[in-house]
Amino acid sequence: MIPELGHYALVLALLVALVQSVPPLVGAATRNGAWMSVAVPAAIAQMLLVLVAYAALTWAHVVSDFSVLNVVQNSHSAKPMLYKVSGVWGNHEGSMMLWIVMLTVFGAAVAMFGRNLPPTLKARVLAVQGLIGVGFLLFILATSNPFIRVVPAPIDGNDLNPLLQxxxxxxxxxxxxxxxxxxxxxxxxxxxxxxxxxxxxxxxxxxxxxxxxxxxxxxxxxxxxxxxxxxxxxxxxxxxxxxxxxxxxxxxxxxxxxxxxxxxxxxxxxxxxxxxxxxxxxxxxxxxxxxxxxxxxxxxxxxxxxxxxxxxxxxxxxxxxxxxxxxxxxxxxxxxxxxxxxxxxxxxxxxxxxxxxxxxxxxxxxxxxxxxxxxxxxxxxxxxxxxxxxNATFIPVAIPMIVAMVVGPFLSWKRADLGAALSRLWIAGVAVVIAVAITAYVKAGGGPLLALVGIALAAWAFVGSLVEFADRIALFRTSFRNSWHRAVHLPRSAWGMTIAHACVGLSILGMTGTSAWQTESITAMKPGDQATVAGYEFRFDSIGLVDGPNFKAERGVFTVTQDGRPIATLTPERRSYSTTRMTTTESAIHTTVFSDLYVALGDPTQNGTAWIVRIYHHPLVPWIWIGGAGMMLGGLVSLTDRRFRIGAPERRRGVGKAGGKSAPLPAE
Known part of the structure; x- marks a missing residue:
């Protein structure tokens, strides 16, 4: 019954999407306020109907309803609950459901929070969004229906691709x-x-x-x-x-x-x-x-x-x-x-x-x-x-892009003095020289020349962004109290830009470090063997079988030491899923701020007494994802800027209701 309810909700959502698309477009063209006003409730109704359908599919996965083909093909009764829920979007039909959920959520958000939009523009925006919804709802219903029943229902499912678990x-x-x-x-x-x-x-x-x-x-x-x-x-x-x-x-x-x-x-x-x-x-x-x-x-x-x-x-x-x-x-x-x-x-x-x-x-x-x-x-x-x-085509384009990213905020609108802008970046220039010098000294010529370029870009992006922020708040040019006051009252979009641009430098640092100075060892090891990688000793202590909720695994135990001092115990696994008959590698990673120690357990050798083991030392690699998370944080901070909540001023133009003029937007 619930899957049928979800299917019915999708059909209704398609009809509502058509209503969201056609009347508002006609209303905006004819300045008919009543027709334009249909877009807002239609966008909200479409979102609610799609959420009902998505909830119905999720319910079928959570309770392991194997009368639904999508559940049979992508789930199993022994699968952990987290992957029963995530398995909803871990397949074609479910992922398209997630797509249309996101589409309708964005449309409903504009409908509910776009109060500052002129009526004609708002109606047209929601109508276009509705037309996109029509296309994808037709696609789901015509080619990718997630609610198809199976008769008779099997006892269990085929499980989700282990790589997605x-x-x-x-x-x-x-x-x-x-x-x-x-x-x-x-x-x-x-x-x-x-x-x-x-x-x-x-x-x-x-x-x-x-x-x-x-x-x-x-x-x-x-x-x-x-x-x-x-x-x-x-x-x-x-x-x-x-x-x-x-x-x-x-x-x-x-x-x-x-x-x-x-x-x-x-x-x-x-x-x-x-x-x-x-x-x-x-x-x-x-x-x-x-x-x-x-x-x-x-x-x-x-x-x-x-x-x-x-x-x-x-x-x-x-x-x-x-x-x-x-x-x-x-x-x-x-x-x-x-x-x-x-x-x-x-x-x-x-x-x-x-x-x-x-x-x-x-x-x-x-x-x-x-x-x-x-x-x-x-x-x-x-x-x-x-x-x-x-690498040969993208990197040469990325280098001047990063350079311009830092210099741009120092330039004034309409016309600027490039020399004056660069002179304000002297601290960033010094940081680049110091970073390159330290890297060249520590690595003693090891690694490609391009690695030094990467280190220079990372220092330039990170320090240059901080210098620009310090320049905005007049740090060291006025009292600390005044600088703090300027920072507190700085638009949040400026904070967000600084965070995002600086974190680009952090990601470049991680990309450069692991690409240029990664150390790798791939060898056959049996319990008791040792391998030395980047000054760390990896001892293969033991291997044993462990049972998971829907898999069996060989789990190795590796002790990592440096100069006799214990660093970490790593337990990589080689998992076998009986339902899908697939094997996955679960690597074990010891992370520090400056590097990762990485061990992956591979296939056994022909005689079964040893295993292929991959051991890596990845310098600076954590900063790739620290930088990525920071870039997202910068974007979210910018989203809280007050200007995005109050809109922008515009001339009095257009009509709202039939025969009436629209009110001007509030000034910034």
Missing amino acids: DPGLAFHPPFLYAGYVGFSMAFSFAVAALIEGRVDPAWARWVRPWTLAAWSTLTMGIAMGSWWAYYELGWGGWWYWDPVENASFMPWLAGTALLHSAIVVEKRDALKSWTILLSIVTFSLSLMGTFLVRSGILTSVHAFAVDPKRGVFILVLLAIATGGSLLLYSLRAPSLKAGGLFAPISREGALVMNNLLLSTATATVFIGTLYPLFLDILNLGKVSVGAPFF
Whole structure:
């Protein structure tokens, strides 16, 4: 009964999405206030109906209702409760349910909290969001119904992919999807603005918080996915340039450019056409990522290996959304006024440069990811594009991007003096020299030259961001009390920018350290054997069998010492899941602030007396994820800025109710 209730709620949600889409668009075109007002209750009702459907699917997983095909294929009665809940989105149908939940939550949030939006713009934004919902609800109901029954019901299920039975993967998809789908709001605002033919600083102020929320959650989603790959897959790496990894990275890069471009629109009424285009491209890249993992053209631990026909449906949605919005853009963009002028050396110029570099980086990843797929689809041969290509093309673009990120905030709007800005960054320059000198001395020439560039960039980004914050509060130029007063009353967006930019430096530090100075040992070991890695002694003490809730495991015990001093006891596992007949590696990691000691237990040798053991020493690797969490924190701090709650002023224009003028927005 409950699964049928969930299915019925999805059908009603589709009908409500149609109501949310059509009447408000017609009402906005005809200035009919009653029709426009339909959008708000429809958006809220659609969210509630989708939540009912999602709750019904969750209930079926939690109680192990094996009369539901989705539960049979992705659950098991012995599976821990955490993975019964996370298993709801650990499959194609459930993940699409999570997608539509996020979509409707964002739409309902605009409906409930977008009180400062002009009625016509709000109606159009919610209508576009409703149209996206129509497409994905049709997709779920037509090709991916999660409530299909099985008759007769089996005694037990097939279990969830063991690689997904992990805390990191339990929380990674919701963050990732909140980022993917959150960019739909920027898309909806862009399309609505194109329909109205008006983009102004008020529009940028309205679109920024939704973009910032999506960017923050996508940042955490990518970081959590990287962390999961690092400790779960047993290969010791944190990024593989996997096509599905790239599918999430591309909208993140485009979204970062969009955030910075919207600042120029808000502050200087410039780059309007470019910001609209970025809004469209960012969400289109999110849709493309959805297509890649569901089309069947990828083989990846991240991908859903499903019927390619579903991929065709999403490809049609992608073509309609992207093609339709770009067509509208081509018709309306020339009519958008250029806005304020500025010199190349200015804060606007730095943000434009930053945008161009981010767009170039996105294009690089896009080509490297899709070019081999296109060749394969067209039967033109197979080409392998991996880390060497991406590192060789992405890093040269990233270097000037980080340099500009630090210099930009020191430049004034409209016209600036580059020399004066650099002179205020002398402390950051000194920090770079000291960091490079210390690294060169400690490593005594070890590691590639590019590692010193990475250390320099990390110091530049981290210290430069702190110097900019100190400059804002006049630290050391006035009394500490005055500086404290300035800091307390500084806009929270400034705090958020400092935190995010500084944490970019921390992530670069971690990436550089582990990439340049990682030490690795892969050897066959039996109990009693020892291995020395990076000055640490790893003794294989014993191995034994342990039982888990739905698996059996071989658990090794390793004692780590340094110069005879005990450091840690590590217990890696090799788990076997009888239902899925899969084996996973559960690495054991001892983390300090400065490094990770990492042990992964592999397959036994042919004679069964030894095991293949991977041992790694990863210098500075924890800072990758500390920086990622810090970037998300910076975004969330910026979201609390008062300006995003009160909106922005605009001229009296448009109508609210039929025949009545809309009230002006409150001033900042």
